[in-house]
Amino acid sequence: MQIELSVNGVPTRLDIEAHATLLDVLRGDLELTGTKRGCDEGECGACTVLVDGQAVDSCIVAAHSVNGCAIETVEGLARARGALDRLQRGFIKAGAVQCGFCTPGFLITLTAYLREHPAPTPEEIREAVAGNICRCTGYSQIVEAVRASIGEEI
């Protein structure tokens, strides 16, 4: 079946299999491998992308159900001419990246959250990422990365 998406601002027309998930389409058809497959059941959050601005686990979203939607992935976070956005810079500065496999999902979840909540407290940040699992960092430096990105001292 045919679907049309805007992926990181690029209009895209795709012929997909009926059972394909949004994650299958992103990683397979579009070869956007920045979005990660961790558990395939919506638990780990590594596959988080934005659908019309809403953070979703793309591994449990049927691709056909997002026909006509705007999709944002980690590859679309950087600004003009490839400059990192403030959240990406915050992650680097605070040491929030270790193995980095969960990082795209955290970045996307937090991007959506910060659009609605521009100045969260550390506790609010922890609640905001409670659907994303990081096995390496123990989360503190992820919280600090967000604080750094919104101009707070860390």
Next chain:
Amino acid sequence: MTSLIGADVARTDAESKVRGEAVYGVDYGSLGMLHAKLLRSPIPAGSITKLDVTAARGLPGVRAVVTGSDAPVARGGAVVRDQPLFATSVVRYEGEPIAGVIAETEQIAKRALGAIVLEIDPLLPVGDVEAALAPGARLVHPDWKDYECSLEYPRAGNIACEVTSDSDLRALARIVAQADVVVESEYRAQRQYQAYIEPKSAVARWEDGRYVVHTASQFPFNVRDQVAQFLGVRVSDVRVIGHHIGGGFGAKLDASLEIYAALFARHVGRPVKIVNERSEDLLSCGCRENAIVRLRTSLASDGRILAREADVLMDNGAYSGEVPLMASLPMHVFGQVYRTGLARVNCRLMYTNTAPTGAFRGVSGTYLYFALERHMDECAVRLGLDRRAFRLQNLLQDGDCTLVGQVLDDAGVLAEAFDRVEQVAPWSELMRRPSTPGKRHGVGIAAATWLTNPGPGTVTLKLNEDGTLGLVSGATDNGSGAVTMGVTQIAAEEFGLRPEDVIIQMPDTDAAGYDAGSQGSRTTHIVGRATRTAAAEVREKIFAVGSRLLEVDPADLNIAEGAVHVKGAPTRSVPLSKIAIAAMSTSGPIVGTGSYATPLPSYNPACANGLLFPVFPTPTYHVHLAEVEVDEATGRVTVLRYIVAQEVGKAINPTGVRGQIQGGVAQGIGYALYEGLEIADSRYRQRTLETYRLPLAVDVPDVEILLLEHGDPAGPHGARGVAEPPIVPVAAAIGNAVSDALGKAVNQIPIRPDEILALLSGDDPIRLR
């Protein structure tokens, strides 16, 4: 230019990771690639009575179906060759591979698994370590005597390895009989899944008579060796190329899917990719072993430990891997923090019909220290002594000897670590802190001695013609920053370069010398030291060229900010790029190499029988303190405060060190409170990340970190291993804190709310304060 040693510079792969550009093992692909899936045994034990792959082979899009008859060798294994690539007549655990389908897509391969006709006559599984030990227990490996071993050690039937101390049992009996107090307890720990977020995967191809394997491995040379062993070829007939690793924590040290991908690629003459689904990853990954620890301690009423006896049963699962080495751990743990008096240690590693267990950060130490430190609390309570004071009284001192006869020259650091914790969290104040209504307040303290893995490593440095530095090594960065921070900073420091001007290639076993992998916190220590040796050779060659160009004696030169300078005349200098180019027409390209392995400390080989893992080189010392609150209504434990005092030698990158400690403590909190693979009827109850509960951001406090930096003379800039041990004493500290809160001994991990509620509803609390 300020020193990079001790500087908080960003890891060199951070940018590609936040952009989503980094290629992980599971992201790698190859032109013309086919996809494979494994048929795994649905039951834990049985005899295969029928395996018919004809229908599956005939399906459109299926290229081949491979079974045990296609395996080149009967069995392989790191220590004992007890494991077939595919079960052929007998299955020994749920999840054991029986056949593999290679197809044009993963979907087709998966569907074709359903077309394989498999019939298994079930056997009653050997379910756990006690069942395996019971008289008349069915043998998991009836042919165990015929298996080839690379090391000699005691094995017998279901006992996959036995370690026994050489102890004076008569003297021990006298001490036990005459002791003022004898404390005896049993401790139990469940399995823990490494739960890296990137499932295991591999891509292999067959090229010029060799296997080329792409994988995200912590230990590419081990993968090379194991692929070669299971496929019956020389190690040089296998090339392993590393990619970014989405977490490993020990589970990505051994080969698993790599062997199948290689076999399949040769079989079909095309590259083959294989990726674990999460449930099969959990089922087959080699989790931390479950165990039962029984401790008995004889004490004098004044608090001296007179004797200690330890009996440990570890679950090996169906096949051994490297776990026989871990059976040595009790011989270390029970004698390297506290003086024990006379000790007797026995550890039996048991075959069961469960998934093979394996390495997980802090191998075996997590539950052995849980048992030891819970036991220390129980001893103190029985004696009516303060728990902290009782520890200090029995703590090892500089120059004390461990049970294996290793002298710990610097064991006094343990006392210093207790002091550092005391400065920020005075024990007497903590003991006075009251509980709030409806909650129980508790404090636990625990110590540990751990090691820096001594395994060999080597580095080649090359000065590029633009003045940057190339670093070729088999070292891997599993996410810890050991390569992308530690080794990078050490190399850059030698030449006054920026970290981004040190270019480190991904490991490739064809290009790099042997490296013992990212395990046991070894990389910064070992590879960092090898880097300094290589740098010394490169610096000497740079000075030789520089002395010609600047017309001064080499001894009058130094290197800073990417240039060679005349000492005392900093304006007289030549950039390294010019040196590299000048060398092309004189000495030839400038390269240098360095190798290192930690010389093993001496020990007493007669201390025990079966001791395959004899010493703890480059020791580090740790004290953890946990303050918890238990909700009386829900049984939920909240970790209010967590403090770590850790000997690191030298923190090359404090932000990186902090990340390792914070992350290790988080895994330890998970182990203590949430995570546990329960086994019922030889099958895991938890089978996905939905049911296997991992710690989340709301569960883990910001850890307070106190670094001790007594440099190791052999380490680069004094650095010791850092990353592995932060997980080691966590369950011990949390277990003690929860026991303190409840006033009852909590001797099983994970400590779940329902167990806490059951304890709270019972009688007879024991007071720990």
